[in-house]
Amino acid sequence: MKSKITGGETTLLFTKIILNKYEAKYYKCKETGFIQTEEPFWLGEAYSSVITKLDIGLASRNVYLADRVSKLLVKKFKYEGLFLDYAGGYGLFTRLMRDKGFNFYNTDKYCPNLFAEHFSLADLPAETSFELVTAFEVLEHLPDPVEEIKSILKFSDNLLFTTEIQPDKIADFKDWAYLSLETGQHISFYTTSSLAYIAQHLGYNFYSDGKFLHLFSKRQFSHDILMPVRDNFLLRKAKKFVKNAEQKIYGKTKSLLSTDWQYIKDKLNG
Numbered sequence: 111m112k113s114k115i116t117g118g119e120t121t122l123l124f125t126k127i128i129l130n131k132y133e134a135k136y137y138k139c140k141e142t143g144f145i146q147t148e149e150p151f152w153l154g155e156a157y158s159s160v161i162t163k164l165d166i167g168l169a170s171r172n173v174y175l176a177d178r179v180s181k182l183l184v185k186k187f188k189y190e191g192l193f194l195d196y197a198g199g200y201g202l203f204t205r206l207m208r209d210k211g212f213n214f215y216n217t218d219k220y221c222p223n224l225f226a227e228h229f230s231l232a233d234l235p236a237e238t239s240f241e242l243v244t245a246f247e248v249l250e251h252l253p254d255p256v257e258e259i260k261s262i263l264k265f266s267d268n269l270l271f272t273t274e275i276q277p278d279k280i281a282d283f284k285d286w287a288y289l290s291l292e293t294g295q296h297i298s299f300y301t302t303s304s305l306a307y308i309a310q311h312l313g314y315n316f317y318s319d320g321k322f323l324h325l326f327s328k329r330q331f332s333h334d335i336l337m338p339v340r341d342n343f344l345l346r347k348a349k350k351f352v353k354n355a356e357q358k359i360y361g362k363t364k365s366l367l368s369t370d371w372q373y374i375k376d377k378l379n380g
Contacts, residue, residue: 113139114146114255115304124284128152129294130379144304145276145283147297150253156294160220161199163374164293165247167367169202175246176206178323178338179270183212183242186335187268191241194231196262197248201226242268249273250288250296256308259326263312267328274322276301292378 113120120137123145128134135148150156161168183189193214195204204216204226216223217231231238243266250273252258263269274288276299283289283299290296302318309316314326319336 111135111137111146111148113137113141113144114253114298115139115144115307116141120146126289126291128291129155130292132294139304142304142307143276143301145299150294150297152294153253153297157220162290162293162295163378164290164371166370166374168199170365170367171246172203172206175244175272176203176210179244180207180210180212182270182335186331188241192234192238194240194243194265196243196245196265197251198223198244198246200224201229203244203246204229238265240266242266242270245269245271247272249300250298252298255298256311259308260312263314263326267314269314269326271324271326272322273300273324275318275320292375 111120111122112118116139119140121140123136123138125133125135128147129152132152134150134152136145137148138145183193189212191213193207193212195201195207195214195216197218198204198216199218199221201216201218201221201223202225204214204223207214208226208229214226215229215231215234216226223230243262245262249255249259249271259269277283277286288296288299302320305318305324306316309326312326314328315330317325317327317331317333317335319338323336325331325336
């Protein structure tokens with residue numbers, strides 16, 4: 111099987127059971143380390159529900175990204191400009207960013223825009239260009255990554271996106287939760303080398319935090335552009351004081367996100 115990134119040779123790594131019924135082969139690009147499934151014949155069934163039962167972190171992820179992205183836009187981009195959230199689901203991120211004062215619009219072929227109605231790509235003039243496009247948790251879904259990324263970049267010279275970078279050890283990859291075997295929608299898995307290859311192939315600069323947040327841009331930035339912005343010492347102290355005071359008054363709770371995710375995963379596996 112040819113690599114979806116380079117068109118070059120791949121090696122067969124292993125097979126996995128997807129949707130608890132289909133045996134799927136996983137191949138690794140010899141040049142970039144990119145890993146892809148065989149042609150994903152199961153996608154029609156996998157997308158019977160657009161938002162999977164295991165994506166219970168959708169809300170907290172969008173809240174986190176809204177905070178992090180807003181700081182990045184103010185520091186490095188024309189933050190009064192137009193922005194587009196590509197494959198933005200129900201429009202939650204767009205709504206959060208508009209609430210923060212950023213002129214975001216949403217587009218998604220498969221989901222109704224529930225949270226940001228009237229602020230969709232379709233509400234704008236044809237061929238509107240944007241200061242930056244976001245695409246969060248999208249690239250791992252793409253059967254043909256390079257062509258789809260080319261389509262996204264028609265909207266802007268700046269693409270900010272998330273996708274988890276592969277574990278260093280292939281043994282860890284075999285048990286990697288990001289495979290999402292129970293839901294079957296994740297079919298493309300990247301290394302920083304494979305993302306850098308795509309960027310260079312398309313004529314863009316590539317920046318990454320080395321974990322999950324990445325940027326393709328025609329502009330040149332310092333390579334720490336995607337590192338989290340740390341608050342100054344006094345602000346950190348003030349936040350810690352407020353947090354400790356609230357915990358004394360209201361008690362301290364622990365998120366149920368990870369335990370809920372495991373519970374649902376076990377249910378899906380019978």
